[in-house]
Amino acid sequence: MAYRRTPAVQERLDATRAAIVAAAHALVAERGYAGCSVALVASGAGVATGTVYRHFPDKGALFAEVFRAATQREVDAVAASAAKPGTVAARIEVSVETFARRALKAPRLAYALIAEPVDPQVEAERLTYRRAYRGIFAALVADAVAAGDLPAQDPEVSAAAVVGAMAEALVVPLHAGVASQRVVPELTAFITRSIGATP
Amino acid sequence: MAYRRTPAVQERLDATRAAIVAAAHALVAERGYAGCSVALVASGAGVATGTVYRHFPDKGALFAEVFRAATQREVDAVAASAAKPGTVAARIEVSVETFARRALKAPRLAYALIAEPVDPQVEAERLTYRRAYRGIFAALVADAVAAGDLPAQDPEVSAAAVVGAMAEALVVPLHAGVASQRVVPELTAFITRSIGATP
């Protein structure tokens, strides 16, 4: 036995893997999923095509990881907003604002995460992502309904509808590349009314 | 000049074209866009693969037409509901019900029209489709706001959010194949509240 993986090597390995993920993320954020070939990712990371396959079994697995990471960041930001103190209406409002503002700040990425056609492996990641958002809003609504602050409603359906409303209201601006901040207050008002909250 | 296209031939040509479109529609409704190859469509229509290309320049054009037709039927149904007499709240309610009920009755088709990954040419059709829905709801909201029946709001943003809410609230049931009619009243209540209508 004349070789064992050394900490220094492991570190380089980890760095390469991270570089690949970072390159893939940058590409998605810049030109969307459609503009991402494995060869391009590799070149962006400064490695050969084959090297990508020493770190990921296939393209889907790579992009699933990219989506997962990008998504987690978004979900965490919204969850943090939802966890702030205040009335349900205020918390919903600030959560919607967080979601919308972040999306409008990185429109190409947001479009890729929300609406761009992707392959099934990545689509599965997207469903997880939407479920996470639904979960945040469903919990908020359920608590408020239980406390009598909101009228009776199915929190799951309301939460899904909230997520859909946010996504759809932003898709056109995102796709058009128009960063119309103007939709944000309209959207928060819409959603506040939709769950029966009084601001 | 020893040949001219005769009415009988034109009729047969039209019939073949219609058979191709019908076969493509049936396939989409049965297994979604992903399960549709040109060869399969041709076989379903009882013609050879090449014949498809005598009627359509490429696959995208064929499916764009299929989407357009399927979509138009849906939009017309919703528009008819929106045009019924009654209060805005009642008309919105019946429109949402129409949309949801029809979607749940043909879930695979609805999923394909609403959310399934499709190629760009067809995606463009989908945007048109969503714009048509937005238009229906935007007109309804705009009229009601002008008449003082709804609070001030941007009809375009509200309409987009309504469409998004409908789509998202139905995607999970559609994808799961679960025809849960239960979401319909929840959804109509949500949307009624969202635009500020009092039922």
Added chain:
DNA sequence: CCAAGATATGAATCGCGGTTCACTTCATCA
């Protein structure tokens, strides 16, 4: 019925990007 031209056929082709793998380079350790 024949010539001219349109239409139908489906096997062969083609393009594309994901994936592989024979080979090179590098790291480890006795």
Added chain:
DNA sequence: TGATGAAGTGAACCGCGATTCATATCTTGG
């Protein structure tokens, strides 16, 4: 330093399904 084996390389390969096109079949008008 050399033997051992891991990591890296990138050109070649491959699978898949859209598209083509040489050929066969059908229609028409004379």
